[in-house]
Amino acid sequence: MHKSAAIGIFDSGLGGLTVLPFLKAELPHEQLIYFGDTARTPYGSKSAKTILKFSSEITDFLLRRGIKALIIACNTATAIALPELRKKHPELPIFGIIQPVIQRLSRSAAPGERLLILGTKTTINSGLYESGLKVLRPDLELGAVACPTWVPLLEEGVRDGAFLDAAIQYHLPLDLVKNYDSLLLGCTHYPLLKNSLQRLYPGLKLYDPSESLVPVVKEGLSELKLLAEQKEAEDIFYASDLSSNFLNMITELLPGTDADTRFRDLSIPPEF
């Protein structure tokens, strides 16, 4: 693998796009190859077997494109597939989104902070955030809630208003939230809810996983002497389904990106 090769990054759909602005700001020389599995999104309530299969297929797809490193920009896929993918591809540096968040929180959380972890069903059932934090910061008071309706609403473009408030209050009633100081947005879609969460629960601190992930990627690539020295090729975005939802979200999250020319429609067949 050469330092001029691209970094692969994937998500079940659109959520991983929230990581890109952080990545591009911190690592402006890197070429990124993004894959959104929009034909099979969402992953969050599907079984481990299925999530592992989909994640493996996407990793193989990105490896055939010569990536030097892989970012799993999806908490659900990180929770289920990271150990297996590392075992299968021991030479590929693979960055999941959960461990960096645990590391950062273990340093930055206040003594005795009461932290509520939010995620998809699969992420929450994995218990990875809780078990990791318990080891490093036994003083924290942890809770966890699955919020499985948020990803589909966000993928459908719901961004504010009474409906989104009802979705937030359905999974996070005030009676629950009042017992906590902070929320961990344990899904790359959830930063899209920041404004609504802050308006509904103004006292709460919000942790966005992208802020933790990107420094870890930078440090890891630097140690491996794999940081690119200059931008040699344009970023490429792949989607397994070029849905209107995906194209709308590209425009929203990456203004200036010309979706028509930068996206390649795979629709799955040739390679998976």
Next chain:
Amino acid sequence: MHKSAAIGIFDSGLGGLTVLPFLKAELPHEQLIYFGDTARTPYGSKSAKTILKFSSEITDFLLRRGIKALIIACNTATAIALPELRKKHPELPIFGIIQPVIQRLSRSAAPGERLLILGTKTTINSGLYESGLKVLRPDLELGAVACPTWVPLLEEGVRDGAFLDAAIQYHLPLDLVKNYDSLLLGCTHYPLLKNSLQRLYPGLKLYDPSESLVPVVKEGLSELKLLAEQKEAEDIFYASDLSSNFLNMITELLPGTDADTRFRDLSIPPEF
């Protein structure tokens, strides 16, 4: 094909299960083989190319199991895939869910009835309900609204309460609904919203597509002399992902069904 063979029936996920009680009541001698594409659900906001590919794969899967007829218990897949599947399999009787609803409504709607058609983005964008009804009943006043957030909420088990009301009012505000006499539930998931819709909008008549589909299937099989004479084998339920959502919905919609023994977990690999 022999009359003792099974009827295949598929949906993008769980919605098609709402058709089963009608089918089993009207055609108690038929063996049913159900396929729910729970690994790739939902279909409603995905592209035509992807929906066609998934529908073809499922039809091939069911044909290998020797079905004598196929029911597409999904409005989205009917809208996109029915003509292509009939062309590809000219000897297989294929029943879609849209045409029977149009036929029945053309007979039963009141003169000048103001009918609002509801469905997924793909179903509504196809314009099939409107174009079909306009030919047969030019006196009807038609409207159409896509309600893309309803399927994911229903798949996540949301069945009533303030959140579901907010979802209904998001797509169907009173200002819109007050101009109509009736709602066509143009998605096999939507009958699960009947109680909430009736409570919020008590004056409106609701049309459930299953009521139209089953008599057409019965008549079609009878004409082809393909009606089973006695139940010779148990129904079989396949799901491409055995998610907890799917198992919960089986228990809810088909009480008495033992999901553990009646379901076979394919998780896609061997055959598609």
